[in-house]
Amino acid sequence: MADTKSWNEAEAILHSLQDDIMVTNPEGIILRVSKATGEIYGVNSDELLGKSVYDLEKQGIFTPLVTPIVVKEKKKTTFVQMTRQGKRLLVTGIPVFNEKQELVRVVSYSHDVTDLMNLHDYMQAMKEDMARVKQELDLLRHQHMFEEGIIAKSAVMKKVLSTALKVAEVDVHVVLLGESGVGKSHLAKFMHHKSPRKDGPFIEVNCGAIPESLFEAEFFGYEAGAFTGANRQGKLGLVELAQGGTLFLDEVAELSPLNQVKLLKFIQEKQFYRIGGTKLRQVDCRIIAATNQELKQLVEQKQFREDLYFRLNVVTIHLPPLRERREDLLPLIEHLLERFNKKYRRESKLDGAVLQSLIHHDWPGNVRELINLLEQMVVMSPSLLITVDSLPPSLQQRLNAESSLDFSTSLPEMLANAEKNILQQAQERFKTTVQMAKALGISQPSVTRKLKKYGLS
Incomplete structure (x- = not known):
C-alpha cells in the first residue's frame, strides 16, 4: 500500500507541473508523460504512453x-x-543512469518559446531594416543633385526628357550614354522620381570606384565572419538596399569580365547569396546603367559581354554634351549662380564679359565643369561682381584673343557685328521681345526691327 501511495504521489506531482515532461527508455518507448505534454503536442497524454518517439516523428507530432x-x-x-502545429519548443533532454552507470532512462522537458522566437525573428528583421535605412541615408547624404528639375531649353534636351519620362513609367532596364559630366546620374534620379518606384530607394553604385576584389562583398553583402576583416554583424549589400527602388550602375563598362558574369546572373535570376551565406535572397529593383563609353563597340571588341549588354540595353538614352545644347547654358548658369548664392549667403553677379566667356566656352567637362567653376568663382571672387579676373587662365586667354579688334573691317561692320551678338544673347536669355527691350533699354518696336535686320526674327 505504501508503494501504491508513493506512486500516486509521484503521478500527482508529475501532472501538477505545467511544463511538458516525458520519460522514455533508451529505445525511445514513452514510459511517463505529464498532462501538459499532450496539450503542447495536440494529442491526449494517455495515448502517448507505450508509443515510440520514432513513430511519432514520422507522424509529424514533433521533430x-x-x-x-x-x-x-x-x-x-x-x-x-x-511541433505539428508549428510551435517551437526549447527542449532539454537529461540522461538517467543506474548504479552501473548504464543509461536506463531519458527525461525531457520543454518550454513553448514560439512567441519568444517570433519576437526574436521580428527584432532581427527590424535590425536589418534599420541597418538598411541607415546605409540608405548615408548614401543619400553624399549624393549630389539639383534642387530643381533638369534644365532643358534646347530641342535636343527636351527630346531626352520626353524619352526619359516615357520610359520612367515602364519598369524596364535603361542604359544612359554620354560624356563624363553630362548629368547621367541626375537623369537617372529624375527617372526614378517619375517612376512607380519613386517611394523606394535610389542606390547609386560607381562600378569604376569599387576594387574588383571587393565588388561582390559590396554589391551582394556578406554574412558575419565570412572572411578575415569582415564586419562582425555582416553587411547588407547595395543590391539589398535597392529593394523596391532603383539600382543605378554608373560606369558599368568598368566592370571586370568576372563581375560582369555575376551581374548578369543577378539580373537574370533577381536572386543571390551573400558571401558566406546559405540563404537565397530575392530583390525586386529596377536597373539603370550608365557609361561614357560606347557599349556596342566594347561588345564588338569582346571587352563587354554581349548577353549582359542586351539584358541592360532595353532602352538607350543618349545625353548630348553641353557644347551641343548651348541654349541650356544661360538657364544653367542662372540656376547655379542662384543656388550657390543661397548656399554661401552671397549676392554675386556675373560681369558681361564673364558671361560671354562662359557661353562661348566648349565645356569639355560638361555640366560638372560648369558647376565646379561657378562655385569656385562665387566663393573666391573678392567682390560681388565676378569679373574676368576670377576666370581660370585658359578662359582669360581665350577672352583676350576674342576681344582683340580686327581692323580689316570697318567701324560700322564691327558695330553691326557687336549689335548682332548682343541681340542673339538677349534672344537666348529672354522669352519675349518686350523683355529684351526692357533689358536693352530700347523700345519693343526697335528690338523687332533690329531682329529682322539681322535675320534673327
Whole structure:
C-alpha cells in the first residue's frame, strides 16, 4: 500500500507541473508523460504512453527527437523542437543512469518559446531594416543633385526628357550614354522620381570606384565572419538596399569580365547569396546603367559581354554634351549662380564679359565643369561682381584673343557685328521681345526691327 501511495504521489506531482515532461527508455518507448505534454503536442497524454518517439516523428507530432541525441551524447542536451502545429519548443533532454552507470532512462522537458522566437525573428528583421535605412541615408547624404528639375531649353534636351519620362513609367532596364559630366546620374534620379518606384530607394553604385576584389562583398553583402576583416554583424549589400527602388550602375563598362558574369546572373535570376551565406535572397529593383563609353563597340571588341549588354540595353538614352545644347547654358548658369548664392549667403553677379566667356566656352567637362567653376568663382571672387579676373587662365586667354579688334573691317561692320551678338544673347536669355527691350533699354518696336535686320526674327 505504501508503494501504491508513493506512486500516486509521484503521478500527482508529475501532472501538477505545467511544463511538458516525458520519460522514455533508451529505445525511445514513452514510459511517463505529464498532462501538459499532450496539450503542447495536440494529442491526449494517455495515448502517448507505450508509443515510440520514432513513430511519432514520422507522424509529424514533433521533430527532431531528444532520445537518440541523449543516448548518443550521454549528457544533458538542449535544442529547439518543432511541433505539428508549428510551435517551437526549447527542449532539454537529461540522461538517467543506474548504479552501473548504464543509461536506463531519458527525461525531457520543454518550454513553448514560439512567441519568444517570433519576437526574436521580428527584432532581427527590424535590425536589418534599420541597418538598411541607415546605409540608405548615408548614401543619400553624399549624393549630389539639383534642387530643381533638369534644365532643358534646347530641342535636343527636351527630346531626352520626353524619352526619359516615357520610359520612367515602364519598369524596364535603361542604359544612359554620354560624356563624363553630362548629368547621367541626375537623369537617372529624375527617372526614378517619375517612376512607380519613386517611394523606394535610389542606390547609386560607381562600378569604376569599387576594387574588383571587393565588388561582390559590396554589391551582394556578406554574412558575419565570412572572411578575415569582415564586419562582425555582416553587411547588407547595395543590391539589398535597392529593394523596391532603383539600382543605378554608373560606369558599368568598368566592370571586370568576372563581375560582369555575376551581374548578369543577378539580373537574370533577381536572386543571390551573400558571401558566406546559405540563404537565397530575392530583390525586386529596377536597373539603370550608365557609361561614357560606347557599349556596342566594347561588345564588338569582346571587352563587354554581349548577353549582359542586351539584358541592360532595353532602352538607350543618349545625353548630348553641353557644347551641343548651348541654349541650356544661360538657364544653367542662372540656376547655379542662384543656388550657390543661397548656399554661401552671397549676392554675386556675373560681369558681361564673364558671361560671354562662359557661353562661348566648349565645356569639355560638361555640366560638372560648369558647376565646379561657378562655385569656385562665387566663393573666391573678392567682390560681388565676378569679373574676368576670377576666370581660370585658359578662359582669360581665350577672352583676350576674342576681344582683340580686327581692323580689316570697318567701324560700322564691327558695330553691326557687336549689335548682332548682343541681340542673339538677349534672344537666348529672354522669352519675349518686350523683355529684351526692357533689358536693352530700347523700345519693343526697335528690338523687332533690329531682329529682322539681322535675320534673327
